[in-house]
Amino acid sequence: MVKFRLNGQEVVSQAQANQRLLDVLRQEFRITGVKCGCKEGECGACSVILDGQLVNSCLVALGSIEGSTVTTIEGYRETERFAALDKAYASVSAVQCGFCIPGMILASECILAKNPNPTEAEIRAGISGNLCRCTGYNAIVQAISIAAEEGKGLW
Amino acid sequence: MEAISKPVKKKDHDAKMSGRALYVDDHVLDDMLWGRLLHSAKAKARITSILLPQLPEGYYVVDKNDVPGINQVHIVQDDTPVFVEDTVEYVGDPILMVVGPELKQVERILKEIVVVYEELVPVLDMLKSDTVFFKYNYAKGDMEKALQEADRVFIETFQTGYQEQAYLETQGMLAYPHDGRMTVRGSLQCPYYVHGAVAKALGYEEKDVQVIQDVTGGGFGGKEAFPSILACQTAVAAKKANKPVKVIFERREDMEFTSKRHPSICTYKVAVKDGEITGMDIDVLFNSGAYTTLSPVVLQRGLICANGVYRLDNLRVVGRAVKTNTVPCGAYRGFGAPQTFFAVEMMMDHLAKEMGLDSLELKQKYMVKQGDATSTGGKYHFHVPLPEMIEQIDELTNYREKRRQYRNQTGRYRKGIGMSLFFHGCGFTGSGERDIIKAVVRIRKNPDETVEILASNSDIGQGLKTTFSKIVADTLGISLDRVLIENPDTDRVPDSGPTVASRSLMTVGGLLRRAAERLKDEWKAGEEQVIEEHFVEPDFVIPFSITEFKGDAYPTYSWSVNAIEVEVDTLTATTKILGAWGTFDVGVPVDLNIILGQMQGGFLQGIGYASMEEMNCNEQGMIRNNSLSDYIIPTALDVPNLVTKIINNPYTHGPYGAKGAGELPLVGAAPAYVEAMENALGVNLNKAPFTPEDTMRVLQGGLK
Numbered sequence: 001m002v003k004f005r006l007n008g009q010e011v012v013s014q015a016q017a018n019q020r021l022l023d024v025l026r027q028e029f030r031i032t033g034v035k036c037g038c039k040e041g042e043c044g045a046c047s048v049i050l051d052g053q054l055v056n057s058c059l060v061a062l063g064s065i066e067g068s069t070v071t072t073i074e075g076y077r078e079t080e081r082f083a084a085l086d087k088a089y090a091s092v093s094a095v096q097c098g099f100c101i102p103g104m105i106l107a108s109e110c111i112l113a114k115n116p117n118p119t120e121a122e123i124r125a126g127i128s129g130n131l132c133r134c135t136g137y138n139a140i141v142q143a144i145s146i147a148a149e150e151g152k153g154l155w
Numbered sequence: 156m157e158a159i160s161k162p163v164k165k166k167d168h169d170a171k172m173s174g175r176a177l178y179v180d181d182h183v184l185d186d187m188l189w190g191r192l193l194h195s196a197k198a199k200a201r202i203t204s205i206l207l208p209q210l211p212e213g214y215y216v217v218d219k220n221d222v223p224g225i226n227q228v229h230i231v232q233d234d235t236p237v238f239v240e241d242t243v244e245y246v247g248d249p250i251l252m253v254v255g256p257e258l259k260q261v262e263r264i265l266k267e268i269v270v271v272y273e274e275l276v277p278v279l280d281m282l283k284s285d286t287v288f289f290k291y292n293y294a295k296g297d298m299e300k301a302l303q304e305a306d307r308v309f310i311e312t313f314q315t316g317y318q319e320q321a322y323l324e325t326q327g328m329l330a331y332p333h334d335g336r337m338t339v340r341g342s343l344q345c346p347y348y349v350h351g352a353v354a355k356a357l358g359y360e361e362k363d364v365q366v367i368q369d370v371t372g373g374g375f376g377g378k379e380a381f382p383s384i385l386a387c388q389t390a391v392a393a394k395k396a397n398k399p400v401k402v403i404f405e406r407r408e409d410m411e412f413t414s415k416r417h418p419s420i421c422t423y424k425v426a427v428k429d430g431e432i433t434g435m436d437i438d439v440l441f442n443s444g445a446y447t448t449l450s451p452v453v454l455q456r457g458l459i460c461a462n463g464v465y466r467l468d469n470l471r472v473v474g475r476a477v478k479t480n481t482v483p484c485g486a487y488r489g490f491g492a493p494q495t496f497f498a499v500e501m502m503m504d505h506l507a508k509e510m511g512l513d514s515l516e517l518k519q520k521y522m523v524k525q526g527d528a529t530s531t532g533g534k535y536h537f538h539v540p541l542p543e544m545i546e547q548i549d550e551l552t553n554y555r556e557k558r559r560q561y562r563n564q565t566g567r568y569r570k571g572i573g574m575s576l577f578f579h580g581c582g583f584t585g586s587g588e589r590d591i592i593k594a595v596v597r598i599r600k601n602p603d604e605t606v607e608i609l610a611s612n613s614d615i616g617q618g619l620k621t622t623f624s625k626i627v628a629d630t631l632g633i634s635l636d637r638v639l640i641e642n643p644d645t646d647r648v649p650d651s652g653p654t655v656a657s658r659s660l661m662t663v664g665g666l667l668r669r670a671a672e673r674l675k676d677e678w679k680a681g682e683e684q685v686i687e688e689h690f691v692e693p694d695f696v697i698p699f700s701i702t703e704f705k706g707d708a709y710p711t712y713s714w715s716v717n718a719i720e721v722e723v724d725t726l727t728a729t730t731k732i733l734g735a736w737g738t739f740d741v742g743v744p745v746d747l748n749i750i751l752g753q754m755q756g757g758f759l760q761g762i763g764y765a766s767m768e769e770m771n772c773n774e775q776g777m778i779r780n781n782s783l784s785d786y787i788i789p790t791a792l793d794v795p796n797l798v799t800k801i802i803n804n805p806y807t808h809g810p811y812g813a814k815g816a817g818e819l820p821l822v823g824a825a826p827a828y829v830e831a832m833e834n835a836l837g838v839n840l841n842k843a844p845f846t847p848e849d850t851m852r853v854l855q856g857g858l859k
Binding site for chain 2: 030032033035036037038039040042043045072073074077086089090091092093094095096097098099100101102105120123124125127128129130131132133134135136137138139140141
């Protein structure tokens with residue numbers, strides 16, 4: 001039994017402590033915004049925010065998060081910051097197949113939370129753990145810049 | 156910018172952005188079973204026996220004996236088995252599937268199954284293959300005479316490797332039987348390909364099979380034919396268990412056992428007389444892998460592009476796609492063209508050096524223009540914008556000046572720049588559209604004055620829902636939100652052909668434009684109306700004969716020029732990309748953002764193909780680079796911002812002037828990159844990808 005906060009709610013997982021957080025979120029809690037792309041920490045599709053840090057949930061054992069706070073796209077999409085990113089991503093059509101997007105949005109949040117005025121290089125470094133095969137990254141980098149600019153004060 | 160090009164918020168943006176979009180793995184049905192395949196561990200063997208453990212209640216093993224219809228997957232030729240018969244032909248050949256309610260149990264059972272093989276000697280090297288699956292040849296002029304009369308004949312061989320599509324969502328399928336029918340849904344590009352294949356494997360009438368495309372996490376060709384195979388296997392399992400069965404590939408399974416770009420070896424023999432190129436004699440060899448899948452059509456496109464964008468009076472092209480006991484290759488964005496464009500562009504670069512010219516100078520001399528004959532005796536019917544594209548890239552990059560500056564460098568860091576000129580033939584090769592596909596679309600106007608698009612083409616990220624809807628909305632003069640478009644479901648949409656070959660927007664979008672024009676004329680307020688349109692070949696096309704390889708292989712071409720600038724660290728052999736520029740003619744963009752996204756995404760895949768995406772087999776025929784840790788695709792840190800320019804060159808027969816777009820940007824990156832590496836290193840290079848290891852080999856051989 002592991003207790004943690006998931007998208008603002010206290011939850012208790014009945015899964016074994018050695019289970020991947022990714023599997024627990026998708027199977028036990030039916031959180032489908034967390035995507036499975038490789039299960040070995042390479043692609044970033046399963047990114048979640050764990051106590052303020054962007055992590056690959058496939059590399060996190062459930063037992064290690066007792067008392068922690070986990071945010072997935074399902075929680076984050078209710079925020080004002082998400083609304084700013086949403087508008088920015090839409091304005092440059094940065095979403096193609098969409099499979100990397102939940103992770104990419106959480107990565108965008110973590111970049112801006114640490115640095116509300118990132119340079120292009122800082123944005124690129126910040127999303128370098130999140131693979132996107134569709135866009136060539138231009139539009140995503142641009143979207144994060146736009147969100148930083150338009151969402152002044154939010155971060 | 157034309158009005159239609161003005162970007163809009165994509166139709167699928169909200170669902171994907173918010174994480175609400177459901178991909179196949181997000182669906183869980185009552186009583187659903189999980190399936191996992193047992194793949195062959197041997198490259199070539201006879202299976203003498205299979206020892207199964209005791210199966211718990213509710214678990215099944217599904218194999219060839221369970222295929223109620225024909226144990227073949229319908230692709231082009233039907234040699235791919237649903238499950239293997241008595242022999243295995245590559246490491247990965249599907250032997251059986253285990254299905255059951257708990258995935259962990261399924262995996263445990265799989266591990267306990269013992270397959271006894273009688274090993275046979277596999278053919279792993281395409282040069283040693285004894286089976287030619289497909290051979291085509293064509294010629295123009297008199298190549299023999301050109302060779303005999305030549306002052307000099309240059310012979311070179313070029314190699315390209317596998318490329319893995321590496322879509323972020325792995326292959327996945329869900330099948331469920333109901334009311335005597337079978338529904339299959341999943342991650343796929345071509346609902347009707349899957350539909351035909353499943354009907355054949357199940358022995359069902361077509362009306363008893365339903366295929367639905369789920370939101371698809373990227374395809375790039377990798378979900379053109381392979382989903383037909385997985386769908387047959389999953390449907391057979393669902394039929395046997397009489398329950399829903401879902402199969403989601405692991406990343407390693409996907410990388411090792413699903414189709415990729417064909418590795419190639421191309422040999423060019425070029426005749427030069429009096430300082431003029433008088434002919435090219437070209438031999439193209441593609442490694443098909445163990446089954447034929449899409450190899451004939453991939454090879455055809457490769458051959459048609461073998462002389463690049465150059466006008467040659469004498470040409471002879473011979474191509475073979477051969478069998479090896481390796482993973483079957485298939486469709487990947489570019490579809491045979493990236494291989495031969497790499498070869499011809501490098502050949503021109505090397506010839507230029509021999510002639511004392513810069514490569515661009517030589518290329519410009521032979522570049523085709525409107526009215527010229529194509530390689531197969533068709534015609535470039537429309538404006539060829541290469542001259543202005545070259546100047547645009549030169550202005551952006553200072554290419555000509557840099558080429559000169561970067562010759563004969565010394566020191567640790569050395570720069571280089573390269574340029575490629577290329578096209579992509581829009582739509583199916585030859586007469587496929589007219590004779591085989593015969594696309595049909597419908598639009599339905601509802602009494603509430605909304606209009607629904609009914610077509611079988613899938614939005615796999617390329618923005619088709621949005622571009623299709625823009626065409627219909629703009630033609631009818633109604634707002635975009637009154638145009639409805641769902642993921643295709645074969646129960647509801649006609650067969651408008653597959654989502655391949657850069658055809659969807661140009662060809663199917665064109666049918667939608669016609670349908671919308673008719674609806675506009677016949678519009679009856681408050682009533683339901685259905686309009687149907689069928690493909691008609693444009694009348695200017697010179698009919699293509701596949702037996703003679705003659706005529707217009709494509710109605711029109713999309714054009715592009717790329718330049719890439721690099722800096723090589725000669726101490727570490729690593730290369731930094733300083734800049735990547737591309738200018739693209741895709742007719743008129745139906746949405747500028749979408750087209751820019753396509754160009755940038757394809758360009759980066761091409762840069763990956765050129766520089767880092769290496770995949771090989773070991774001596775047992777196993778793919779060595781079967782994970783994203785070992786097969787490296789570009790991250791945001793590997794490249795600078797890609798500079799992509801779009802030029803307007805309306806295609807009179809495309810909707811709003813649009814022509815093929817999706818594949819073009821991948822085709823020319825490799826020659827531009829490798830030419831830049833040559834410029835930096837001062838040597839001739841003949842392979843792609845050209846990785847840091849390759850650079851190290853050159854450096855250890857000593858720089859000139």
